[in-house]
Amino acid sequence: MATFEPVLTRNWNVPDARSLKVYESRGGYQAARKALTTMDPDAVVNLVKDSELRGRGGAGFPCGLKWTFLPKDRKETLMCVNGDESEPATFNNRYLLERDPHMFLEGILISCFATRASTSYVYLRFEYIEATRIIEEAIAEARAAGHLGKNIYGTGFNLDVWVHRGAGAYICGEETGLIESLEGKRGWPRIKPPFPAIEGAFRKPTVVNNIETLCCVPHIVERGAAWFKSIGTPKSYGPKLYTVSGHVEKQVCVELPLGVTCRELIDDHAGGVWKGRKAKAAVPGGISMGLLSADELDTPLDFESLRKPGCLGLGTAAVTVIDDHTPIIDYLVNTSRFFAHESCGQCTPCREGTGWMSKTIHRIKNGGGRIEDLDVMLHLAENLGIIPGTTICGLADGAAWPIKNALAKFRPELEEYIRTHQTPGAGPTPLQLDVAAGRRVDLFQVGNAIAAPPPAAALHSPGRPDA
Amino acid sequence: MATILINGTEYPIPEGEKLNAIQMAKRVGVEIPYYCWHPSLSVVANCRMCEVEVGSKDPKTGEVKMMPKLVPGCQTPAKDGTVLVTDSAKVQEHQRMIMELLLLNHPLDCPVCDQAGECGLQDYSYEHGQSNHRFVEERIVNPRKDVSDLIQLNQDRCIMCTRCVRFTREITQTAELQVMRRGNHAEIATFPGVSLDDNPLAGNVVDLCPVGALLDKDFLHKQRVWFLAKHDSVCTHCSTGCNISVEENKGKIWRVKPRNNPHVNDYWICDEGRYGYKDDSAPDDLLEAMYVLKGDDHVAVAIDEAVRLVDRGLKQAVIGGRTVAGVLSPFLTVEEAYLMATYLKGMTSDAVLAVGPVPARGEDRTFSPDKSAGRSGDTSFLAPRPFTIHAEKAPNARGVRAVIEHVQGAVVEYDELLRKVEAGEVGALYVASGSPTDWIDEPTAAKVREKVAFLVVQDSRVGALAHKADVVLAGGTYAEKAGSYVNADGRIQYAGASLPPRDGSLPDLDLFAVLLDRPGGPARSSDVLAELAEAAPAFAAAKGGTLPLYGATLEASASSPRENGPPPFVDAWYAAMGAAKAR
Numbered sequence A: 001m002a003t004f005e006p007v008l009t010r011n012w013n014v015p016d017a018r019s020l021k022v023y024e025s026r027g028g029y030q031a032a033r034k035a036l037t038t039m040d041p042d043a044v045v046n047l048v049k050d051s052e053l054r055g056r057g058g059a060g061f062p063c064g065l066k067w068t069f070l071p072k073d074r075k076e077t078l079m080c081v082n083g084d085e086s087e088p089a090t091f092n093n094r095y096l097l098e099r100d101p102h103m104f105l106e107g108i109l110i111s112c113f114a115t116r117a118s119t120s121y122v123y124l125r126f127e128y129i130e131a132t133r134i135i136e137e138a139i140a141e142a143r144a145a146g147h148l149g150k151n152i153y154g155t156g157f158n159l160d161v162w163v164h165r166g167a168g169a170y171i172c173g174e175e176t177g178l179i180e181s182l183e184g185k186r187g188w189p190r191i192k193p194p195f196p197a198i199e200g201a202f203r204k205p206t207v208v209n210n211i212e213t214l215c216c217v218p219h220i221v222e223r224g225a226a227w228f229k230s231i232g233t234p235k236s237y238g239p240k241l242y243t244v245s246g247h248v249e250k251q252v253c254v255e256l257p258l259g260v261t262c263r264e265l266i267d268d269h270a271g272g273v274w275k276g277r278k279a280k281a282a283v284p285g286g287i288s289m290g291l292l293s294a295d296e297l298d299t300p301l302d303f304e305s306l307r308k309p310g311c312l313g314l315g316t317a318a319v320t321v322i323d324d325h326t327p328i329i330d331y332l333v334n335t336s337r338f339f340a341h342e343s344c345g346q347c348t349p350c351r352e353g354t355g356w357m358s359k360t361i362h363r364i365k366n367g368g369g370r371i372e373d374l375d376v377m378l379h380l381a382e383n384l385g386i387i388p389g390t391t392i393c394g395l396a397d398g399a400a401w402p403i404k405n406a407l408a409k410f411r412p413e414l415e416e417y418i419r420t421h422q423t424p425g426a427g428p429t430p431l432q433l434d435v436a437a438g439r440r441v442d443l444f445q446v447g448n449a450i451a452a453p454p455p456a457a458a459l460h461s462p463g464r465p466d467a
Numbered sequence B: 001m002a003t004i005l006i007n008g009t010e011y012p013i014p015e016g017e018k019l020n021a022i023q024m025a026k027r028v029g030v031e032i033p034y035y036c037w038h039p040s041l042s043v044v045a046n047c048r049m050c051e052v053e054v055g056s057k058d059p060k061t062g063e064v065k066m067m068p069k070l071v072p073g074c075q076t077p078a079k080d081g082t083v084l085v086t087d088s089a090k091v092q093e094h095q096r097m098i099m100e101l102l103l104l105n106h107p108l109d110c111p112v113c114d115q116a117g118e119c120g121l122q123d124y125s126y127e128h129g130q131s132n133h134r135f136v137e138e139r140i141v142n143p144r145k146d147v148s149d150l151i152q153l154n155q156d157r158c159i160m161c162t163r164c165v166r167f168t169r170e171i172t173q174t175a176e177l178q179v180m181r182r183g184n185h186a187e188i189a190t191f192p193g194v195s196l197d198d199n200p201l202a203g204n205v206v207d208l209c210p211v212g213a214l215l216d217k218d219f220l221h222k223q224r225v226w227f228l229a230k231h232d233s234v235c236t237h238c239s240t241g242c243n244i245s246v247e248e249n250k251g252k253i254w255r256v257k258p259r260n261n262p263h264v265n266d267y268w269i270c271d272e273g274r275y276g277y278k279d280d281s282a283p284d285d286l287l288e289a290m291y292v293l294k295g296d297d298h299v300a301v302a303i304d305e306a307v308r309l310v311d312r313g314l315k316q317a318v319i320g321g322r323t324v325a326g327v328l329s330p331f332l333t334v335e336e337a338y339l340m341a342t343y344l345k346g347m348t349s350d351a352v353l354a355v356g357p358v359p360a361r362g363e364d365r366t367f368s369p370d371k372s373a374g375r376s377g378d379t380s381f382l383a384p385r386p387f388t389i390h391a392e393k394a395p396n397a398r399g400v401r402a403v404i405e406h407v408q409g410a411v412v413e414y415d416e417l418l419r420k421v422e423a424g425e426v427g428a429l430y431v432a433s434g435s436p437t438d439w440i441d442e443p444t445a446a447k448v449r450e451k452v453a454f455l456v457v458q459d460s461r462v463g464a465l466a467h468k469a470d471v472v473l474a475g476g477t478y479a480e481k482a483g484s485y486v487n488a489d490g491r492i493q494y495a496g497a498s499l500p501p502r503d504g505s506l507p508d509l510d511l512f513a514v515l516l517d518r519p520g521g522p523a524r525s526s527d528v529l530a531e532l533a534e535a536a537p538a539f540a541a542a543k544g545g546t547l548p549l550y551g552a553t554l555e556a557s558a559s560s561p562r563e564n565g566p567p568p569f570v571d572a573w574y575a576a577m578g579a580a581k582a583r
Ligand SMILES: Cc1cc2nc3c(=O)[nH]c(=O)nc-3n(C[C@H](O)[C@H](O)[C@H](O)COP(=O)(O)O)c2cc1C
Pocket: A054, A055, A056, A057, A058, A059, A060, A061, A063, A082, A083, A084, A085, A086, A087, A170, A171, A172, A173, A174, A175, A176, A208, A209, A210, A211, A213, A214, A393, A394, A395, A398
């Protein structure tokens, strides 16, 4: 571990690192020059493929492989950079943008050269106002210095980079949602196939990559695939930016080899759990990925190991720590509210399912819970998402995972909560229960729900008991 | 030969068509339920009702490999070796879940909903759903709103299939509708300051909506759909000849819906045709009986007397050596035109046959869906078909002309006939109109009356000329008569009668048959058409008198081959459902 040399963050503490002058003085744009002037685009693609760089945006798809899906006979390629970073507690892309914009631009330049894209769109999260300004300044600087624009380094390669700001929707981080939004439409993810590499933005072959993924590319070009593969764990190579937040002493964004354990992150880098408390659980990589319980904190945070404790994956490597004073129901309230709010509303299971789960969890929180609610939610969560095949995009999986994990790991606590938190009037009314069960509703009996008048006495009803 | 395995049975895949799993299964009689998919719109796969188990069969070993997850049938192409399982416990469990989810926030207001009886939610609930659910939270309640003067949106009933939105984007390309908000608060809405009022095809969104969310205010709360009897007809409001279903209860038409014809109107009709039924059956303006001019006034007479007077008047003119002329309006069916022409020519071969004026308004307006623009989903299954509203506002100008050409050799234009009338060359004139609007104005009518000694007008409405005619024959409206029309593309299509003849009138075909003294009881349009097809080479396509479902082209050309090709998939929401089907 002592030999690990950070590369993504190497300029972060250098004064004025954002400026092109400082960046160039520290070896900036040398990798781009090397790639553009001495390498063939396909050689760059092969290099990235050999490095087994996996996407940092959440899905962990091999980056080089994705680039080879582009049709061979394409006329035009578009590069969309996913900077919509909206996963709660994730801020590594933001640090990269704000502290070292030129490294990011160099990554775009090499990747566009490799994929033969001469237009690149950087889709930035709406709330990143400062980052937008910084990246726009950097683009202007790089263009003036000939790193972008026409005939870069005399190679005849042209590249334009445009910044596009989102409008505040999590779903626009999903790659096809991003493309729709970029086209000026509502950010509704598309069905696949066709994948963006075949038909993406404006119906052209399109590559979508995360900011951090692209930031790794210059270093791979500079130091080679073997160097990259020497870092990390098998199948998860390279350096990774981890963010730690929540109930820790120090909220940080650190660069470490892939495969660091959750406990190391908390104890060695974030100053431990705050106020001397113990961790009850930790979210391993953005709330879509589920939950690690306290005894699972030694799980390495890489693309493979998180399956074992039942999490969805590494996600954005954004660790959120939950201390032992926090009820798990509060975690569920927050996650379910987020996904119900952010579901785009396209697929029936996600639209209705996230709303339903959020309502049920809020009811439990307010003291109206029933034990069977947990089973209903679990059944629902198990049938939600692209893994069972019931939705278009992965948001629904992300909505299901916190519930699945919380119920698998903290069910006794949740049952206890339901039993001890019962507030009169917070639960479902008898009428709601009857309607749901398909029972015939006696409006007279359910007087508290509907004040029904007594049945009218018919004139000719000799058999009527009280006649 | 390419084959597909559906629920364990192997079926050949028809060649030359790109079908998805829903269409392929339907061809072999296996129903896959769906909401958001529509054969003329792009595939978005968002309702998730059509999910099935999909796999593939190894061509060499015959081994079947299934995918672990469910896949929407709408986005699954029917390819050689595809395996579909549509009835497994897993699929049925999934369908139950989707039904439960769709109904979470759906109000239980079927008793007051117009869609009841032809509703996708009702039908699939019954077939694939369950009678209880686990949802005990509060439902979302959304207010009703209008998306145009004629269309109401009941947002709580909407299932977000986005068919309506895709229609305005992909077919009319006017994009008035959109989705607002996210998640289960998503709503269909028009853009600010926009409504569907100016969209000439707006009414189709009501038909597209699989539930009772978009409703026609013209029909709102007027009838329960199971009381309606549906009659296959053809729209007479322009020369496109859209296939329609005229829906009536106890002799009153309540609404007109499109019928699918891939060669003519696909699944659509324009609003003019949709709401046109009101003008056609406005009661105060219809002819209630046959009239004869006695002195200054018209007196109602029995049908046979009126017909006798017509025959006598015309024959006297012939005997007196005066020219007899007939005006055959483009609203007559082919069969009516043929009988009228034979009648007049049979009286004297000098009779002049003229085609009536063909009304025109505005310009042809074509909506040509384009696979590349404005689409929001997968378009690879689409065969975009343009839809045209013609400026020519009559259904059968081509058919009537072809009949006159056959009987007389050449067509006399209406203007030419008017000149002959003005020159005093016409002694007796027989005008058969059937037009839903007036096409002879007062001054022309007065002139005609002055010059023509014996004037017969046959019409369904009271027009300027009828006030001056010697004999007025009450014919049928388009809904009261059966026969065929030739549309702008030369396609001959059969329209059945939707209503019985009104009291005091007789369908035009019967009037001509009586005049001709045709043997064999009431005239059948198919017999007449068969005779015409036998006699006139131009109508050879109608041989035998019965036409195929989608009609037949009179002259085969590259753009309209004589063969109709395989029957394309018909969207389920168009098939008559429930009780209405049984009547
Ligand atoms: C609901 C949802 C939200 C997503 N949000 C982001 C995001 O904010 N940023 C991001 O880079 N990727 C996000 N992704 C992942 C992208 O779909 C895609 O996998 C990624 O941009 C590919 O880039 P990579 O291969 O470089 O990781 C999201 C995915 C889903 C399903």
